Amino acid sequence: MKLHCLGTAGYHPSESRHTACFFLPGPGIALDAGTSVFRLQPLIQTKSISILLSHTHLDHVMGLTFFWDLLGGNTPLERIELYAKQDKIDAIQEHLFHPSLFPVIPPFQWRPLESLGSTFKLGAAQCTWFDLEHPGGAVGYRLDFPEVSLAYVTDTTCEDDSDYWRNIQGVDWLIHECNFTDSETKMARHTGHSWPSAVLANSAKHGVERLVLTHFNPMVQGLDPVGLEPILGQYKARPVRWIELAQDNTVYDLL
Ligand SMILES: [Zn+2]
Ligand SMILES: [Zn+2]
Structure with a gap:
């Protein structure tokens, strides 16, 4: 099963990164819908796709306005199911798709998470959602497929x-946000974000096999925007087998 990292920036796009979207073409599951949604079209293989939204800050939903590009034309896509908490669905309908901001809302099938319970079937996966620590609220997701498990956690403070x-x-x-460096914990807590040593320590403590960091500060350029390299040594002996900084357009083979 392939995982496409389409957008790995937080807040706003940069020259090298767009904002949040990860895509599993096999089961047709997208995690968030930031500005990188414009990269989705050639990857769609299924008649139906499910979008799991963490929350509705603009860096995670801007791409919902791009979905007219994905219907018809060169994709098999006929149905777009949108999963989010009810208050986030209300915000999208009332604000993001207010006629003054966008002319016609794409034909989403709305799926309020509260109506599905804390865990529900999503194709071959068992999908579990849970609250995170972020101003305005956000949720994380865990997808348990028969052959592999994946969690998506953004935006949150990691304590x-x-x-x-x-x-x-x-x-x-585990795909986990890491917007700030270890020297910016005050700002991270203030804005509801994470820093690398906290994410690495907790990943080790909770038996995460492979960790992919994402949602980087777009004002910091380069392959290591959070200063991961100098602190990696502390975690070599811990059980996280593999730690990586996500980049736009990287594809991971999950199996
Ligand atoms: Zn964000
Ligand atoms: Zn946010």
């Missing part, structure tokens, strides 16, 4: 006692 980690226990792949 040692953060409740959400119990949902990530033993996951094969």
Whole structure:
């Protein structure tokens, strides 16, 4: 199963990164819908896709206005199911698609998470959602496929006692935000974001197999915008087998 990292910036696009979207073409599941959604069209293989939204800050939903490009034409796509908390669906309908901001809302099938329970079937996967720690609220997702498990966690402050980690226990792949560096913890806490040493320590503690960091500060250029390299040595002996900084257009083979 392939995972496409379409957008790995937080806040706004940069010369090298667009904002959040990850895509699993096989099961047709997208995680968030930031400005990188324009990269989705050639990857669509299914008649139906499911979009799992973490929350509705603009860097995660801007691309919902691009979906007219994906219907008809060269894709098999006929149906777009949009999963989010009810208050986030209301915000999208009332604000993002207000006629003064966008002319015609694409034909989404709305799926309020509360109506599905905390865990539900999504194709071959069991999908579990859980609250994160972010101004305005955000949710993380865990997808348990028969052959592999994947968790997507953005935007959130990562603390040692953060409740959400119990949902990530033993996951094969964790995509976790890391907007700030270890010297910016005050700003990270103030804005509801994370820094690398906290994410690495908790990933090790909770048995994460492979960790992919994303949602980087777009004002910092280069392949290591959070200063991961100098602190990696501390985690070599810990059980996280593999740690990577996501880049736009990278594809991971999850199996
Ligand atoms: Zn964000
Ligand atoms: Zn946010």
